[in-house]
Amino acid sequence: MAGIESASKQRKRVVVICGGIAGSLAAKLLQFDADVTLIDPKEYFEITWASLRSMVEPSFAERTVINHKNYFKKGHVVTSPSVNITETDVMTADGDVISNSNIVIGYDYLVIATGHSDLFPKTRQEKLSQYQSEYENIRSSKSVLIVGGGPSGVELAAEIAVDFPEKKVTLVGPRLLEFIGEKAADKAFDWLKSKKVEVILNQSVDLNSASDGNKTYKTSGAWMVKGEMVDEHLRIKDRKNVFTIGDITSILEIKQGYVAEMHANVAVKNIKVMMSGGEKKKKMSTYKPGSEMAIVSLGRKDSVAQFPFVTVIGCLPGLIKSKDLFVGKTRKTRGLNPKCVQG
Numbered sequence: 001m002a003g004i005e006s007a008s009k010q011r012k013r014v015v016v017i018c019g020g021i022a023g024s025l026a027a028k029l030l031q032f033d034a035d036v037t038l039i040d041p042k043e044y045f046e047i048t049w050a051s052l053r054s055m056v057e058p059s060f061a062e063r064t065v066i067n068h069k070n071y072f073k074k075g076h077v078v079t080s081p082s083v084n085i086t087e088t089d090v091m092t093a094d095g096d097v098i099s100n101s102n103i104v105i106g107y108d109y110l111v112i113a114t115g116h117s118d119l120f121p122k123t124r125q126e127k128l129s130q131y132q133s134e135y136e137n138i139r140s141s142k143s144v145l146i147v148g149g150g151p152s153g154v155e156l157a158a159e160i161a162v163d164f165p166e167k168k169v170t171l172v173g174p175r176l177l178e179f180i181g182e183k184a185a186d187k188a189f190d191w192l193k194s195k196k197v198e199v200i201l202n203q204s205v206d207l208n209s210a211s212d213g214n215k216t217y218k219t220s221g222a223w224m225v226k227g228e229m230v231d232e233h234l235r236i237k238d239r240k241n242v243f244t245i246g247d248i249t250s251i252l253e254i255k256q257g258y259v260a261e262m263h264a265n266v267a268v269k270n271i272k273v274m275m276s277g278g279e280k281k282k283k284m285s286t287y288k289p290g291s292e293m294a295i296v297s298l299g300r301k302d303s304v305a306q307f308p309f310v311t312v313i314g315c316l317p318g319l320i321k322s323k324d325l326f327v328g329k330t331r332k333t334r335g336l337n338p339k340c341v342q343g
């Protein structure tokens, strides 16, 4: 890490913990203004909301699983979980390829974006292979049991029902789409029924009882997490140089990727103001939760969408999300070709 330490003498050092939706955008937007280090346990960024399509069409993941180095060319990537944060440094579990030891990275500004933590493969290639084997599993099963009626469960059930109409799909959970209104849940229920998905609500499942030929998926409940307290500039209370963005914040709002990107934009503007010494003269940006909307895709054409005053289902709201799942748009915000693989 000697290179990182010496290069950072002239420029301010920004460390971004996690290359998910929020962290990847913050790192990308800051890379030319500071000496930026991105710490992530995996070598790639994934467009999370496209992951369920990749389970029924593995080649879709070619555009949605993107090596950090493709959009973050100027910065440093440390592939490791971060294990400790002090007032001046971040310590990683591993990541120094040469000495294979913990590394300690100093910062002037810190951005914490540890949204959703799960067990992910480390490399892009491993992730693509994982989708291929998920697909083979689904293709070779007679029936699929999905446990969890949150957005992931509903989107996965819909993807399978549309692409494999001959398979028996069963979705079990306490209720559907708990994170949005009942109207959206009822409409999604009717849509799933129309595609012959068996929806069993108010039930739990013994995951050990799944028999051969019946592939079971346990999906996360909702996009709600309990998080870090932040001020209106998205800084942790009493820590003026530490920002928290994305699902991990305590802001009362539906945890969504487009919101995480809005957080990233606000934090980046504020870091730039602070780095230029303009905090007193220039106004820092503030974040206020806006009116909420949520779109849950239902296969390749339809979706159920909750807007502030209306909930709609079908191919019209489907036009907004379901075909490309915002993949081209998200690639563009990272400076990548929306259509081209690895571009």
Ligand SMILES: Cc1cc2nc3c(=O)[nH]c(=O)nc-3n(C[C@H](O)[C@H](O)[C@H](O)COP(=O)(O)OP(=O)(O)OC[C@H]3O[C@@H](n4cnc5c(N)ncnc54)[C@H](O)[C@@H]3O)c2cc1C
Residues within 6 Å of the ligand: 017, 018, 019, 020, 021, 022, 023, 039, 040, 041, 042, 048, 049, 050, 051, 052, 080, 081, 082, 083, 113, 114, 115, 116, 117, 118, 120, 151, 152, 155, 223, 245, 246, 247, 248, 255, 256, 257, 258, 259, 260, 295, 321
């Ligand atoms: C199926 C599904 C569909 C969705 N559809 C939509 C949609 O249509 N529109 C929308 O706006 N939102 C959608 N969302 C929600 C959206 O994906 C999340 O709100 C968004 O990913 C949150 O971004 P984030 O950066 O906070 O966290 P994440 O994107 O979850 O990123 C967290 C990152 O933290 C890393 N990490 C974890 N622990 C550590 C550690 N100790 N050290 C270093 N790194 C760590 C992980 O590797 C990961 O890269 C959907 C989510 C799902 C699951």
